[in-house]
Amino acid sequence: MNSSEATFSFEITTTAEGLARAGTITTAHGPIKTPCFIPVGTKATVKSVLPESMKALGAQALLANAYHLYLQPGADLLEEAGGLGRFMNWPGPTVTDSGGFQVLSLGVGFKKILAMDATTFRSDDVIADKKDRLAHVDQDGVTFKSHIDGSIHRFTPEISMQVQHQIGADIIFAFDECTTLHNTRKYQEAAVDRTSAWAKRCLEEHRRLTDMRKDHPYQALFGIIQGAQYEDLRRLAAKDLGSMSTSGISFDGFGIGGALDKRELGTIVSWVNQELPEGKPKHLLGIGAPEDLFIAVENGVDMFDCVLPSRIARTSAVFTMTGRFNLSNAPYRRQFAPIDDECDCYTCTNYTRAYLHHLFRSKEILAATLATIHNERFIVRLVEKMRQGLIDGTFSEIKNEFLAKYNIKRQNPD
Numbered sequence: 001m002n003s004s005e006a007t008f009s010f011e012i013t014t015t016a017e018g019l020a021r022a023g024t025i026t027t028a029h030g031p032i033k034t035p036c037f038i039p040v041g042t043k044a045t046v047k048s049v050l051p052e053s054m055k056a057l058g059a060q061a062l063l064a065n066a067y068h069l070y071l072q073p074g075a076d077l078l079e080e081a082g083g084l085g086r087f088m089n090w091p092g093p094t095v096t097d098s099g100g101f102q103v104l105s106l107g108v109g110f111k112k113i114l115a116m117d118a119t120t121f122r123s124d125d126v127i128a129d130k131k132d133r134l135a136h137v138d139q140d141g142v143t144f145k146s147h148i149d150g151s152i153h154r155f156t157p158e159i160s161m162q163v164q165h166q167i168g169a170d171i172i173f174a175f176d177e178c179t180t181l182h183n184t185r186k187y188q189e190a191a192v193d194r195t196s197a198w199a200k201r202c203l204e205e206h207r208r209l210t211d212m213r214k215d216h217p218y219q220a221l222f223g224i225i226q227g228a229q230y231e232d233l234r235r236l237a238a239k240d241l242g243s244m245s246t247s248g249i250s251f252d253g254f255g256i257g258g259a260l261d262k263r264e265l266g267t268i269v270s271w272v273n274q275e276l277p278e279g280k281p282k283h284l285l286g287i288g289a290p291e292d293l294f295i296a297v298e299n300g301v302d303m304f305d306c307v308l309p310s311r312i313a314r315t316s317a318v319f320t321m322t323g324r325f326n327l328s329n330a331p332y333r334r335q336f337a338p339i340d341d342e343c344d345c346y347t348c349t350n351y352t353r354a355y356l357h358h359l360f361r362s363k364e365i366l367a368a369t370l371a372t373i374h375n376e377r378f379i380v381r382l383v384e385k386m387r388q389g390l391i392d393g394t395f396s397e398i399k400n401e402f403l404a405k406y407n408i409k410r411q412n413p414d
C-alpha cells in the first residue's frame, strides 16, 4: 500500500435493509457524506453557476470530464494551475471520469443510442451506420478524432491515468470500454475482457504515478464495471475488478458504467454490488433522474453524477415534488409562486415562476443560472433526505411518499 493512502478512506456508518448504507468518504480535500449526488462540471465549470452557489446548495463534490479537459485547455495546463480544484476555485473534493465514455460516445456519435432503452435488435454496426466513424477501439486503446477540431488523438489506459493525474482530482476512474445495448453479446464479452486488461494496466500506471508524485495529494482510483444487461458478464466483471490486485494495490472504489436499461437498473446494480467488496464506495455513472436514484441507493450505490439537472435547466425544465415541468410554457406567465413550495434553494426563496418564465422567454442568461441552482439543489437535497432516511430507518417511507407524488409522466423528453 502506498504511503499517502491515509488521505482516502470510506467508513460505513449505517447499514440499512438489503445492500443500502450510509457512510463517509474522506478525501484530501474533505469528506463526502454518502449517499451523495455529485453535480457535473464537464469543462471545470457547472454551466452558468458560481462555485460558491454550488457550495451553498449543498454540493459536496464536483465531477469534471478528463476527455474534455485533455482536449481543452489541456491536462498539462491544469497541472500548472495547481490541479482541477484550484483552477476552478472549488476547494472541496473533485472527481474526473476517465474519458472512456466520451471518447467512444462523442467519437462514434452514439450518444443518443446509449441513452435509449433496450430494443430487440443487436448489431455492432449500428454504431457506425451512416455516421462518420470517429473512434476506433483496439486491444491497446482507442484512437479518436477530436470533436472540436478533428485532430487525431489516442487514449490508452496509461495515457488516461497520466491525464487524470495531471488534472489532479481526488477520485479518478480507470479507462474502460463503454458499450451500448445495441452491441452483440459476443462484442460485450470482448469489451469486458478488454476492460479487465485495461483495469490492470490502470492500476499499474496509477501505482507508478502515485509513487513518482508523492508531493501531490493522494488520488483514489475507481475501477469501472461493464457487462451491459448480462448477469453473468456483470457478475464476472465485478468479481474480477473487485479482487484485482497488482503492484501491491487494488481499486479504492468502483464505478458502475455502460449501457443500462432503465427498467433493469436495480437488478443490474444489485448483481454488481453483491459481488464487489462491501467496504468500498460504489459510484453509479451518469444516473440522475429522481426515481432512478431511489432504486440505486436501495441497491447499495453510494455516489452518483449526472448532467441531467443542469442540462434540462437550460431548456427551462425544472424538478418539483410533483414532477417536471417547463417554465417557459404559457401557464407559468402569471404564476407568482416559487418553482416548488417545498424547496429551500436560493431561486425558490427569492424568485417566482413568472419571473423565470420572463427570463426564459426573453432569453436572459440569468434564467440558466437560477433554474440550474434549483435543479441541482432539488437532486442534492433529495439524496440528503435518502441518507437521513437510511440513518433513521425511514428510507422506504420517504421513497413511497416521493414516488406517490412525483409524476414521471409529467416529464418532458430531454
Ligand SMILES: [Zn+2]
Pocket: 339, 340, 343, 344, 345, 346, 347, 348, 349, 373, 374, 375, 377
Ligand atoms: Zn428551488
